[in-house]
Amino acid sequence: MNDLNEPALSDTNQTLTTDGAPPHRELTERIAYASEPFQKIVSQVNQVLVGQSHLVDRMLIGLLTGGHLLIEGVPGLAKTTAVASLAKAINTGFQRLQFTPDLLPADLIGTQVYRPQDQTFVVQKGPIFSNLILADEINRAPAKVQSALLEAMQEHQVTIGGETFALPEPFLVMATQNPVEQEGTYALPEAQTDRFMLKVVVDYPTRDEELQILRRMGKTAAKTEVQSVASPEQILAAREVIDEIHVDQKVEEYIVDLVMATRCPEAYGLPLEGLIQFGGSPRATINLTLAARAAAFLAGRAYVLPADVRSIALDVLRHRVMVTYEAEAEELSSAAIVQQILDHIPVP
Template identity: 80%
Template sequence: MPLSQPFSPQEGHAGSDFSQASEPFRRIAVEIGHVLVGQEALVHRMLIGLLTGGHLLIEGVPGLAKTTAVASLAKSISTQFQRLQFTPDLLPADLIGTQVYRPQDQSFVVQKGPIFSNLILADEINRAPAKVQSALLEAMQERQVTIGGETFPLEEPFLVMATQNPVEQEGTYPLPEAQMDRFLLKVIVDYPGRDEELLILRRMSKTAPKFEISGVTSPEEIMAARANVDEVFIDPKIEGYIVDLVMATRRPAAYGLSLEGLIQFGASPRASINLALAARANAFLDGRGYVMPEDVQNLALDVLRHRVMITYEAEAEERTSESIIREIMDHVAVP
């Protein structure tokens, strides 16, 4: 990658000790490790989502412990967890709740749905029809739902982790670009390695495997940590680097990239905001009070892969949004 002027964090921020503030999140990772084998990247991204309040879109074939990971996360922070299996016949009321008539006093009362929880696993989200996706969109973006004309705020921390199967597309409703853009990260979950799978076999090949996960933190500590993330320093050079990465997805020729005709839509300004926020959270988890270029590079692919729409010409050339983003990262100057 080309280098611009060297980056050096300010002394005051470099000397700040964020290690103690980020300790609860290291405890969470250790606790999840008692159940989950491997998948360190997924766990790390879930912690990023918790810290930033950003939602995750998790893509992977069935059987890769996506549900187990989210359930373990909820247990480790002693909070509420709901798994929602999305199907084509699902209704918005099944998600957010509805008004129920009480004949004894001839009135309607609100019966809240499963969305009123802290951690939501939306399993196979692309199998839900547009009305259900729209109801979820309001909850994700506004942190509130509307039932019968009355608005109800959702309790923080509120985090949606949605999964989709990349293999079977029959009977699915592709997520609209507006909803895709609401996800902070799109995480690709891959198969475990041989040693990891051997450990999974030894740990799970029992009729009733039992694992104990202790609550090592609380929702209050999570919310306090979010305030600390806002204090993480980000140098103007790093901010410029983030903006250049995003701008290069819209006008690649301005950055010396030969990608004409391959990108249909570039990333929105929300991508710049989310990349800066995720980089701050990454630095915080490392116990640093300042953002480094590596924080941006580690998360750029997850922030951008679902926001860069490629053309049919790109598909004909067997290019993917990931390969295009990697090419952009290789060309944009790193501070």
Template identity: 80%
Template sequence: MIQQSAVHSHVTQLTQEIQQHSQPLRRIMGQINQVLVGQEKLVHRMLIGLLANGHILIEGVPGLAKTTAVSSLAKTINTGFQRLQFTPDLLPADLIGTLVYHPQDQTFVVQKGPIFSNLILADEINRAPAKVQSALLEAMQERQVTIGSETYPLDQPFLVMATQNPVEQEGTYQLPEAQTDRFMLKVMVDYPSRNEELQILRRMSKTSAKFEVSSVTSPEEIMAARELVDQIYVDEKVENYVVDLVMATRTPEAYGLQLGELIQFGGSPRATIYLTMAAKANAFLAGRGYVTPQDVKDIALDVLRHRVMITYEAEAEDRTSESIVNEILDHIPTP
């Protein structure tokens, strides 16, 4: 009883702090919504990635303002930003940097690449060949880059937000599973509704249409918010719910789901970690010091859709990883 009272007191105090420290995030949303129309979910997911220190993969057909969304987010934070346009002829050195020889004093000097920044927009990442995609792996996972024999840490916060066109488009390379698993979230961007399209028409159908966002927060405020996200309370029942969801992608029969022939690989322990961290960030954005099962449910599809590998049988039945994850979410009882 004493322990429950202590937890309640901690959560109450934390909620008050969160409501104070979430103001910069609300200012960010306000600035971006001045530029974007109908992309509230994308903006919300980008903020979750920022708070939970997780990279984001954004997929959608060209022209849906994916690049605009990421660049607008970067401008609202007074921090370093680099946009990398991935192309088939890009080299790893173009990304991470290289050693340059100075003949005057016969020495090699490190020339750092654009990856040495805080927010990285990897635009059309699936247009780059495998060597360049793999060059991102160490930076994304280890927050460091190796040039020659030296290893250089990257500044914090460090966040990669990559955009890609669907793999059916010409001139693209499908991202390997090891690469996609490094992304905390995979967000699908769809076409706007009719009303939203009408707003876009009225706002943007001018040759002089240009919208600027202002810098409304700093890296220090983002790092302070992250510290609060780490303290958010997760009840044991919610923890078990997260584990059950991920385990059901590996051994669906154990949960009464007839999906074994449709799933080739399920979510790894990284999925469990990321789902919990993203749920905490979702609670933070809602102004709460505790995670609810709905926080987990709201974010689960974006965490799991690129971690559930389907079989040929699933493809033959026109099943997708999304439909399988949704079936698991509907089946596993919510605490």
């Protein structure tokens, strides 16, 4: 078994071309060039945020792959601030939508408006027609509004009055939800949560980070402006580079085994019988591969390591594994089950 920090056994980075140069060198140089704007984004966001490096990394992975993010955490952990800061660091469209119980689908996607002067209906587009969408407290909106997001998130288009409209690219939804307060909230349906590439759980800061927050933000005028340092074109160009990042066959099989183990744990010798109601779908396999490619891109590599897969697997799978009542009785969460799978499946 290889060390997690080493390339897979058949990694082609170890061979040389006819001129003696590594075959990944040209791609590595392109990755270094394409990743510069994202390093600047991190620098800008860190001027506002203290800690939360895990959240910032996951937001970049979502941006690089076009995968939507579900961000969960108690109030006051800078979830909204993180997404707003990311949007400001990119010279692109941004809409913050505060989800409430009285929100209607038309408030999100738009509607047809009657014009009496010429007796016609015209389409008035809603705030969903932007590049970055912050769906704040998404679980406060009723099912109709949550369902209105499905077509937009999956197809990057919406239908208004029988007419279909494409959404601008890049298009990314980052939704926040409060896991504690249940009053006036609606659980996200499984079809909705599966559309999110990643579910990121934000925890409290450490003592040192809390002290930094106090010193930076404990003032009446504690505001830091975030500068735009990246463009939509640079994001789309980076996505083309990510598609070229090499995934070794052994790493591909490792990804498939992780997802298959959430469906048939007994086939992999895992003592989880009766604890998993539903496992990850093929969308989980696709998203795990894309996210691992993006992680390799951010690390400046032209190939994916098993460590890239392991580092992102929990956030890709935790919201796709539905546990049974027996698991809840044993106080086993989906995250704990996914962690057991990660610890059990051999790393190539």
